[in-house]
Amino acid sequence: MMDLVIPDKIHDESRQGEALVLEPAAGKNNGRKLYIESYGCAMNFSDSEIVASILLEQGFETTADYSVADVIFINTCSIRENAEQRVRNRLKEFTVAKVKKPGLVVGVLGCMAERLKSKFLEEEKLVDVVVGPDAYRDLPNLIDQVDSGQKAVNVLLSREETYADISPVRLNSNGINAFVSIMRGCDNMCSFCVVPFTRGRERSRDPQSIVAECTDLFNKGYREVTLLGQNVDSYKWKAGSESEGPSSESETNPGDNTTNFANLLELVALVNPELRVRFSTSHPKDITDEVLHTINKYENICNYIHLPVQSGNSRILEMMNRTYDRDWYINRIDAIRRIITDCAISTDVITGFCTETDEEHNDTVTMMDYVKYDFAYMFKYSERPGTLAAKRYADDIPEEIKQNRLQQIVAKQQEYSFYRMQARIGKVEKVLIEGYSKKSDKDYCGRSDQNAMVIFPVGENYKPGQYVNVLIERSTSATLIGKVV
Ligand code: SAM
Ligand code: SF4
Numbered sequence: 001m002m003d004l005v006i007p008d009k010i011h012d013e014s015r016q017g018e019a020l021v022l023e024p025a026a027g028k029n030n031g032r033k034l035y036i037e038s039y040g041c042a043m044n045f046s047d048s049e050i051v052a053s054i055l056l057e058q059g060f061e062t063t064a065d066y067s068v069a070d071v072i073f074i075n076t077c078s079i080r081e082n083a084e085q086r087v088r089n090r091l092k093e094f095t096v097a098k099v100k101k102p103g104l105v106v107g108v109l110g111c112m113a114e115r116l117k118s119k120f121l122e123e124e125k126l127v128d129v130v131v132g133p134d135a136y137r138d139l140p141n142l143i144d145q146v147d148s149g150q151k152a153v154n155v156l157l158s159r160e161e162t163y164a165d166i167s168p169v170r171l172n173s174n175g176i177n178a179f180v181s182i183m184r185g186c187d188n189m190c191s192f193c194v195v196p197f198t199r200g201r202e203r204s205r206d207p208q209s210i211v212a213e214c215t216d217l218f219n220k221g222y223r224e225v226t227l228l229g230q231n232v233d234s235y236k237w238k239a240g241s242e243s244e245g246p247s248s249e250s251e252t253n254p255g256d257n258t259t260n261f262a263n264l265l266e267l268v269a270l271v272n273p274e275l276r277v278r279f280s281t282s283h284p285k286d287i288t289d290e291v292l293h294t295i296n297k298y299e300n301i302c303n304y305i306h307l308p309v310q311s312g313n314s315r316i317l318e319m320m321n322r323t324y325d326r327d328w329y330i331n332r333i334d335a336i337r338r339i340i341t342d343c344a345i346s347t348d349v350i351t352g353f354c355t356e357t358d359e360e361h362n363d364t365v366t367m368m369d370y371v372k373y374d375f376a377y378m379f380k381y382s383e384r385p386g387t388l389a390a391k392r393y394a395d396d397i398p399e400e401i402k403q404n405r406l407q408q409i410v411a412k413q414q415e416y417s418f419y420r421m422q423a424r425i426g427k428v429e430k431v432l433i434e435g436y437s438k439k440s441d442k443d444y445c446g447r448s449d450q451n452a453m454v455i456f457p458v459g460e461n462y463k464p465g466q467y468v469n470v471l472i473e474r475s476t477s478a479t480l481i482g483k484v485v
Contacts, residue, residue: 016038016039016040016086017037017038017039017086017090018037018038018045019035019036019037019063019064019066028056028057028058028059029059029061030058030059030060031059032059032060032061032070032071033060033061033062033063033068033069033070033071034052034055034060034061034062034063034069034070034071034072034073035062035063035064035065035066035069035071035072035073036048036051036052036062036072036073036074036075037066037072037073037074037075037090038074038075039074039075039076039077039083039086039087039110040075040076040077040079040083040110040111041077041079042179042226042228042280043179043181043228043229043230044075044076044077044110044111045075045171045179046168046179046180046181046228047075047109047110047133047136047181048075048109048171049168049169049170049171049179050136050163050166050168051073051075051109051136051139052168052169052171053166053167053168053169054136054137054139054140054166055071055139055140056169058140058143062171066094066097067097069104070103070104070105071104071105071106071107071143072094072097072104072105072106072107073107073108073109074087074090074091074094074107074108074109075109075110076108076109076110076111076112076113077110077111077112078111078112078115078116078194078198078384079111079193079194079195079384080379080382080384081382081383081384082382084112084116087108087112088124088126091106091108091120091124091126091127092126094106094126095126105128105129105143105146105147106126106127106128106129107127107128107129107130107131107142107146108120108126108127108129108130108131109131109132109133109136110132110133110198111133111194111195111198111199112198113130113131113132113133113155113198114132114155114157114197114198115194115197115198115385115386116130117130117153117155121151121153128146128151128152129142129143129145129146129151129152129153130152130153130154130155131152131153131154131155132154132155132156132157132198133157133184133198133199133200134156134157134158134161134184134199134200135154135155135156135158136163137161137163138154142154157185157199157200157201158200158203159200159201159203160203161184161203162181162183162184162203162204162205162206163181163205164205164206164209165209167213167216168213174434174435174464175220175221175222175464175465176221176222176223176224176432176433176434176435176464176465177222177223177224177225177226177434178217178222178224178225178226179225179226179228180210180213180214180217180225180226180227180228181205181228181229182204182205182210182227182228182229182232182235182264182279183202183203183204183205183229183230183231183232183234183235184199184200184202184203184205184229185199185200185201185202185203185230186199186202186230186231187201187202187231187234188230188231188283188321188323189321189388190310190320190321190322191319191320191321191387191388191389191392191393192310192320192350192353192381192383192384192387192389193384193387194384194386194387195230197386197387199230202230202231202234204229204235204236204237205237206237207237207259207263207264207267210227210264210267210268211267211268211271214268214271214275215271215272217275218271218272218274218275221465222275223274223275223276223432223465223467224275224276224277224278224432224447225268225275225276225277225278226278226279226280227264227265227268227277227278227279227280228279228280229279229281230281231281231282231283231286232261232279232280232281232282233261233282233283233286233287233288233291234261234283234286235259235260235261235264236258236259236260236261237258237259237264238257238258238259239257239258239259240257260290261288261291262288262290262291262293262294265277265279265291265294265295265298265301266294266297266298269294269298269300269301272300273299273300274300274467275300276300276301276302276432276449277298277300277301277302278302278304278451280306281306281308282305282306282307283308284307284308284309284322284324284328284329284332285322285323285324285328287305287307287332289335289339292335292336292339292340293339295339295340295343296339296340296341302449302450302451303340303341303342303343303344303449303450304343304344304345304346304374304449304450304451305336305343305344305345305346306345306346306347306348307329307332307333307336307345307346307347308347308348308349309329309347309348309349309364309367309371310322310348310349310350310353311349311350311353311356311360311363311364312326312329312363312364312365312366312367312368313326313356313360313361313363313364314326314327314363315360316353316355316356316360316363317329319353319354319355319389319393320350320353320389321388326363326367329367330367330370333345333370333371342450343450344374344375344420344450344451344452345371345373345374346373346374346375346376346377346451347371347373347375347376347377348376348377348378348379349364349368349376349377349378349379349409350378350379350380350381351364351378351379351380351381351402351405351406351409352380352381352397352401352402352405352406353381353389353397354381354389354393354394354395354396354397355393355394355396355397356397356405361405361408364409365408365409365412368409368412368413368416369412372416372419372420373413373416373417373420374416374417374420374450374451374452375413375417375451376409376413376417378406378409378410378413379406380399380402380403380406381395381397381402383395414477417477417478418475418476418477420452421452421475421476421477421478421479421480422475424448424452424472424475424480425472425473425474425475426471426472427471427472428469428470428471428472428485429448429449429450429452429454429469429470429472429480429482430448430449430467430468430469431446431447431448431454431456431467431468431469431470432446432447432465432466432467433445433446433462433463433464433465433466433467433468434446434447434464435464436458437455441458442457442458443455443456443457443458444456444457444458444462444464446464446468448470448480452479452480453478453479453480454470454472454479454480454481454482455479455480455481455482456468456470456481456482456483456484457483457484459484462484468484469484469485470482470483470484470485471483471484471485
């Protein structure tokens, strides 16, 4: 995989493998230390916060140093092959720690759990406990089981679990931005993707619990929430019933007691005008004009949409089972440009999918020319066992061609990221200050409404968590630089 490094919190490469630490719950210390490390998407980081909440209640304390831990968890991602390899290598390091400290519990959580349970537990003997993303409530029992000398597994997927009632502790938080899961799983079955197998069926979380969590975050000083789901546009909740799967209607027209994604966005926007609302990921087949109008209506819903295209060619999109074609995608882009004033758009692209020709790859390039994305995540196709594509199609594009195509689109995206950034020069951006810039404590950094990272000098009259207006004076392809006005 080769990603273009872009300033996007949802898929933050710099956080991969990050250890998460928090204060112990008052009066509940059981004397045991938990080390938890996370990989993959924001959903996984958000899940680690749920895991930490559950174990905090059991009296665990967290540590950033695995050599002093009593329980080591690694929250895994299996979206691409290299992610799996990374975790396996890490587990081998933990096995060495186990030799030094008998009684140390090592566990695998998350997306790799189901697929690799027998391999990690029985064959490679790398772990004591394997827990899937819907079984975190069972963790205290599973740890007890391991303490009594047994191996423990729970990889059952659920049709109901949303952890709605668990108020996640915020790990390594800056106290300003927080992720809020609004749904789990995915029903889409894109042919290249393991998520439907690792995270199960799609289910939405009760909107009242989402609003309550966002209100609580605001009251604690947070100023930005990012609503998370694999396909947020198919969020759907029917009052008085269990959560529902996606609607079959794409232009949703819910009855009085149904909350769709546009309704949810509005509810969260109304928590407080000072709370910024972001969301990810949108699916081109489901994003409705109603959602776009809601974004445009509320100043605090950010003008930024991550709309993964994957390929610009209709035949490849059909093989990918994305259920839209090139024209449909362009129609959605045009709708965004028409309805929302000044909206940034980012995307995900896969190069070298099965049977992709040079001409078909070129359709992706021309799509990039059409949209001129602000940011993009670009990947080489990586065949994942068990997926529809692995069953149906040969992974027949040579590595070198995949790589060349990837390099071509990475170069193209760099041009367009720079072009988009340059277009902001001379404009005033409303920025939510997140903290000091990575390079200097003389500068603050924060994001614009359109999700661009903005750097500007520290000043006495403003501090992290506040909004400032910044006049943009120059840019790189990833950052805007300016001064407060
Ligand atoms: N649900 C989101 C969507 O539909 O776009 C994102 C899912 S996935 C966690 C994030 C991205 O990983 C996808 O958009 C896709 O570009 C990439 N991806 C998923 N499976 C892949 C594979 N087998 N090979 C390469 N890239 C893959
Ligand atoms: Fe995977 Fe497609 Fe679901 Fe995204 S929408 S998680 S790519 S199956």
